[in-house]
Amino acid sequence: MSTRFNLNGLPTEVQSDPSTPLLDVLRTELRLTGTKQGCDHEGECGACTVLIDNEPVQSCLTLLGAVADRHVLTIEGLKQFEKLDPLQQAFIQTGAVQCGYCTPGMLMAAKALLIREPKPNRQQIIEALDGNLCRCTGYTRIIDAVEFAAGMTPEKTPHEMTAGEDYLRMDSEGKVTGQTPYVEDIVLPDMLHMKVLRSPLHHARLDNIDTSSVSAMPGIRRVISWKDIPGINGFPEYSLEEPVLTPESDTLRMKGAPIALVIADTEDQAQAGCKAIKIKIDPLPFTFDPEEALKPGATLIAGNNNELSSFVITQGDLETSLKASKNVIDATYETAFLEHSALERESAFGFIDEKGRVTVSGATHQPHNQQRYVSEMLGIPLENVRVITPPIGGSFGGKQDPWPMMAVALGVYLLRKPIRLVYSRLESFDASPKRHPYKVHLKLGSRADGKLTGLSASILCNTGGYDSSGRYITNYAVTAIGGAYRWQAVNLLARSIYTNGPKAGQYRGFGTAQSNFALECALDEIIEKLDLDPVEFRIKNCIRPGENTFLGYPLIETLGYKEVLEQIRPYHKLFSEEAKKFNADHDPDKVRRGVGLAGMWYRFGKAGTLKIEAQAALSSEGHYIVYCSAPDYGQGTTTAMNQIAAEALGVSRNWVNVVNADTGQVPDSNIQGASRAVYFVGGAVTKAVQVLKDSIFSVAAEMLDVPGKDLELKSDRVIVTAQPNRFVSTMDIAHEFDLMGKSRRVTGIFDVSPNLGDQRPEYLPIFITGAHLADLTVDMETGMVQVVRVVAAHDVGKAVNPVDSSGQIEGAVLMGLGATLQEEYLPGLTTGFSHYHLPTIGSTPEIKTILVEVPSKYGPMGAKGLGEAAMLPTTPAIINAISRSIHERIRSIPATPEQILSAIQRRRS
Amino acid sequence: MILYMIPSSVKETLEILASYEGKARIIAGGTDLAIDLRKGRKSADVLVDITRIAQLTQVKVEGDFVEVGAAVTFSDIKKHKFLQNEFPMLTLAAASVGATGIQTRATWVGNLVNGMPAADGAIAALALEAEIKVVSLEGETWLPVENFFIRPGESKIDSTSQLATHLRFQIPQKTWGAGWQRIGRRTNLTLPILNCAVKLEFLEDLIQSAIIALGPVGSTPYRAHTAERYLINKPPTDEIIAEAGMFVQKEALPRSNPLRASREYRLEIIPIIVQRALIQARQQAIENHLK
Numbered sequence A: 001m002s003t004r005f006n007l008n009g010l011p012t013e014v015q016s017d018p019s020t021p022l023l024d025v026l027r028t029e030l031r032l033t034g035t036k037q038g039c040d041h042e043g044e045c046g047a048c049t050v051l052i053d054n055e056p057v058q059s060c061l062t063l064l065g066a067v068a069d070r071h072v073l074t075i076e077g078l079k080q081f082e083k084l085d086p087l088q089q090a091f092i093q094t095g096a097v098q099c100g101y102c103t104p105g106m107l108m109a110a111k112a113l114l115i116r117e118p119k120p121n122r123q124q125i126i127e128a129l130d131g132n133l134c135r136c137t138g139y140t141r142i143i144d145a146v147e148f149a150a151g152m153t154p155e156k157t158p159h160e161m162t163a164g165e166d167y168l169r170m171d172s173e174g175k176v177t178g179q180t181p182y183v184e185d186i187v188l189p190d191m192l193h194m195k196v197l198r199s200p201l202h203h204a205r206l207d208n209i210d211t212s213s214v215s216a217m218p219g220i221r222r223v224i225s226w227k228d229i230p231g232i233n234g235f236p237e238y239s240l241e242e243p244v245l246t247p248e249s250d251t252l253r254m255k256g257a258p259i260a261l262v263i264a265d266t267e268d269q270a271q272a273g274c275k276a277i278k279i280k281i282d283p284l285p286f287t288f289d290p291e292e293a294l295k296p297g298a299t300l301i302a303g304n305n306n307e308l309s310s311f312v313i314t315q316g317d318l319e320t321s322l323k324a325s326k327n328v329i330d331a332t333y334e335t336a337f338l339e340h341s342a343l344e345r346e347s348a349f350g351f352i353d354e355k356g357r358v359t360v361s362g363a364t365h366q367p368h369n370q371q372r373y374v375s376e377m378l379g380i381p382l383e384n385v386r387v388i389t390p391p392i393g394g395s396f397g398g399k400q401d402p403w404p405m406m407a408v409a410l411g412v413y414l415l416r417k418p419i420r421l422v423y424s425r426l427e428s429f430d431a432s433p434k435r436h437p438y439k440v441h442l443k444l445g446s447r448a449d450g451k452l453t454g455l456s457a458s459i460l461c462n463t464g465g466y467d468s469s470g471r472y473i474t475n476y477a478v479t480a481i482g483g484a485y486r487w488q489a490v491n492l493l494a495r496s497i498y499t500n501g502p503k504a505g506q507y508r509g510f511g512t513a514q515s516n517f518a519l520e521c522a523l524d525e526i527i528e529k530l531d532l533d534p535v536e537f538r539i540k541n542c543i544r545p546g547e548n549t550f551l552g553y554p555l556i557e558t559l560g561y562k563e564v565l566e567q568i569r570p571y572h573k574l575f576s577e578e579a580k581k582f583n584a585d586h587d588p589d590k591v592r593r594g595v596g597l598a599g600m601w602y603r604f605g606k607a608g609t610l611k612i613e614a615q616a617a618l619s620s621e622g623h624y625i626v627y628c629s630a631p632d633y634g635q636g637t638t639t640a641m642n643q644i645a646a647e648a649l650g651v652s653r654n655w656v657n658v659v660n661a662d663t664g665q666v667p668d669s670n671i672q673g674a675s676r677a678v679y680f681v682g683g684a685v686t687k688a689v690q691v692l693k694d695s696i697f698s699v700a701a702e703m704l705d706v707p708g709k710d711l712e713l714k715s716d717r718v719i720v721t722a723q724p725n726r727f728v729s730t731m732d733i734a735h736e737f738d739l740m741g742k743s744r745r746v747t748g749i750f751d752v753s754p755n756l757g758d759q760r761p762e763y764l765p766i767f768i769t770g771a772h773l774a775d776l777t778v779d780m781e782t783g784m785v786q787v788v789r790v791v792a793a794h795d796v797g798k799a800v801n802p803v804d805s806s807g808q809i810e811g812a813v814l815m816g817l818g819a820t821l822q823e824e825y826l827p828g829l830t831t832g833f834s835h836y837h838l839p840t841i842g843s844t845p846e847i848k849t850i851l852v853e854v855p856s857k858y859g860p861m862g863a864k865g866l867g868e869a870a871m872l873p874t875t876p877a878i879i880n881a882i883s884r885s886i887h888e889r890i891r892s893i894p895a896t897p898e899q900i901l902s903a904i905q906r907r908r909s
Numbered sequence B: 001m002i003l004y005m006i007p008s009s010v011k012e013t014l015e016i017l018a019s020y021e022g023k024a025r026i027i028a029g030g031t032d033l034a035i036d037l038r039k040g041r042k043s044a045d046v047l048v049d050i051t052r053i054a055q056l057t058q059v060k061v062e063g064d065f066v067e068v069g070a071a072v073t074f075s076d077i078k079k080h081k082f083l084q085n086e087f088p089m090l091t092l093a094a095a096s097v098g099a100t101g102i103q104t105r106a107t108w109v110g111n112l113v114n115g116m117p118a119a120d121g122a123i124a125a126l127a128l129e130a131e132i133k134v135v136s137l138e139g140e141t142w143l144p145v146e147n148f149f150i151r152p153g154e155s156k157i158d159s160t161s162q163l164a165t166h167l168r169f170q171i172p173q174k175t176w177g178a179g180w181q182r183i184g185r186r187t188n189l190t191l192p193i194l195n196c197a198v199k200l201e202f203l204e205d206l207i208q209s210a211i212i213a214l215g216p217v218g219s220t221p222y223r224a225h226t227a228e229r230y231l232i233n234k235p236p237t238d239e240i241i242a243e244a245g246m247f248v249q250k251e252a253l254p255r256s257n258p259l260r261a262s263r264e265y266r267l268e269i270i271p272i273i274v275q276r277a278l279i280q281a282r283q284q285a286i287e288n289h290l291k
Ligand code: FES
Pocket: A036, A037, A038, A039, A040, A041, A042, A043, A044, A045, A046, A047, A048, A049, A058, A059, A060, A061
């Protein structure tokens, strides 16, 4: 049976089964991969939006048969006569595109709106996009983009709304046209597909795997179990005791733990193969609660009586300092498992490259580490493995999990064929790492004048069934629990505990957001009790540069916390007055308005090597190439590196090319994480291009016969400063390099160790700070919260790309809002987006971002980090606002309407 | 391969259903069916698409009745000027379904046929005392929506042999008003923790008839009869309305769902939601009266 319809203006006929979702027909039979799939065809994400007769539909829920004789418009048809649609243009210019995975669906939904309503108001825009999720942008810029495309005069001027030429992302055009190839979009004729057999139980012994009936099934190429792994079955450097594939007689410690891989010609065949594997498993008692797991006699999951790691800091005499306090807060705070929910699910693609290397292309924060894990698993030399990062549809830490690439590399090694693995959303929920739930018991004191005294904290970090780097989290938990404040004494302990929940790993802010939530809420409690000003209280207790921190060492970088709080001060005053007035006008039993403030400090840059490497080269055409490893999952590091290089060279951005995160081409710039890219990799890039510039000048000086100091680099030439007409082109210089036998590629090292003096802390004492202010209303009868406004101020050192920095903050605010009010992963229950309530465009408050610039001493152009930390203050700011509105403290998140209502009732009784 | 047929009349549709003897199934917007087919909850050899039957694509306002064809989508309802003016409750309910890209496909009648206890369309239809026209080769009959649901996911329609062609409801002649309330874990793109539609008709200053529909508080979309009876012949004062809410709380049987809300929370907010819906209805009645 064939179905005919008009597709992007052309008559089209397809042969697929008419009950196939239109989305699949577009993506597979028609190879139009611009339309995305994000939610297992459940209608829950909007990434698949296309237009049928100008109406937006979710193509995953629209059967092919239904479009017979209709007009279908997809993202590929939006650009007409080689010209971008005004919406596409606007999305690029306003910075509405980050990872780009939601962008095609978003654009189509917006297009339908503008066809129907060329001048929509804000409410209409929100309604039109209410089914389209975006995890990166916080929607603010998307709304801006639609308004901009509609040619309206919103409150913001076009100048404020759009980025100057200098700030536009380098990769947006491919994203707004649907041309950017994410892993799921790769189509190769001989590509095979991998599916994973996973544990159906939370805790069980795996007695036996029987794959005998699988190999004869149609399309099956190979079944892989633990016995097929030639080298190390695991990646212990990243995760202790986490096997790539669970060995027989070993235990499965969470639902979704991997047992076997099946490779087949199609995904469905591979899935059928997984179903046909017979496993014998023996259920074991399980728990998701770390306190249960620590009880004497509890079933052993892993580690030392279920403890994975612990970390302690003590300074001063806690008891005395608490005794000297006017007030002491003694409270317990709790957080939930969270799922990153990047719109692109986990995926990896592997093949044997032209040099015979086992090559994997996928999301990772650490290409060179990943390369090492693969080589150790396969027992082959490092140089026979290559790791590449393709365009990535968001990570937020989730895609730091090495597992998907390990699985694919194993398949490629054994079959020597191109293989792809794409998680379903269910699989992504079951098996990808989550944010660690914390239980934080805090005690802190303050004198009547608002001077902080002592702090004690006992933190349980729930690392789930596997380590997944959860052993490092205790250090982060403790570091964040004290904040940028001066304490007379501290007694801090964090323990990372195994349970049978999902493995918890990297999640935006790695273990700091949970501590910061507890600290900033407890501070607010004491501030409220003492009736002090939240802004002044924090300023008063803020540590000074050079002062010893509670961690036992001083900071080596500037700390802009005071400046951040000073920027927030006027808003705090204004919002508080407005809330007061609002409350005077409204029945206290019906609605309350409240304002909450919270700060944060975040140690960025991690540990690891103190010397970061990058390279720069002059191409034979006289262009500049930067080689570095700062994987771009959508947050814009490639663009940032390009800008940093162009600025340091003093040339136009178009002359600089960035080769990023490919172990076959770039040096190891160390792990990407902890918001370190700009400061560290950017620092190395700056060094590399400086070395390159010197090298170019030394050659040009000979060619022009003038001293190097009299020369100046202009994108395509080197001129004599005093006589601009005397110059030599960079192309000729490149040629001269070759004649001289001089390498056109040089190395730059960014070395922070000299700045450390004698200290050698395990982690670099470099912190960024920020503060958020939330203004919201609480429906006192239902517990529903509406966050109306958020002001977010962050010390970024120097905003290398202000548009991107603000975009990161807006996205972080929404992610923080989700974590605070709606999101919670319940092991065994949450199966996808229909049960995991991500913020939609309707949840977006008005967000004002303030970029505070207290220059760093050593970072490129004075820049610091930002991305992860921007999420930290949102949660405590919102919770403080709620608690102040209802006059009862909320101490666990998510603060669902249910929880808030019961707090209100608690207060009343 | 599944056959996909697009008939152009009701008669043709019924003949196709008959000739495939239970192996053919009606599809309208298909937003629920697509998921059911995928998950293997429903199956068919033939899908019979009724969205191009001209007669079923209209909203007709004739005499005292509004008649809505089975191919009318929620976005058609949302955009309909008469309904916007006279039945804002219905416009709100239509806007609550899923999200824009679902409302453009999902049909009101389909939403009822699917029989979920908190379907926004079903709750609204229940409050409007709508009827559904069920047509088979044996004949046709109008079924009141109240008797239409059997259990979660099941209505009186067998989509392999019957077709629900229309839904109709009366335009009240007296002073009347309606209200719509919905509460969920987020503002949109989510199933409700609770939804509620009400309709009040007045004679002089007294409530002459009251309908209160809500979900999910039972295995089917629910009518709160005790509270409805309580309201009759009473003035719509704040106290009376609040009392009605309490009656609903006593008779409703919501359940706990760890992914959405507990039974206790649902019970807690039932009176609030009912109360708000009734106040909305009272307000509309006042405005209708002044018109
Ligand atoms: S893929 Fe269609 S809505 Fe998610």
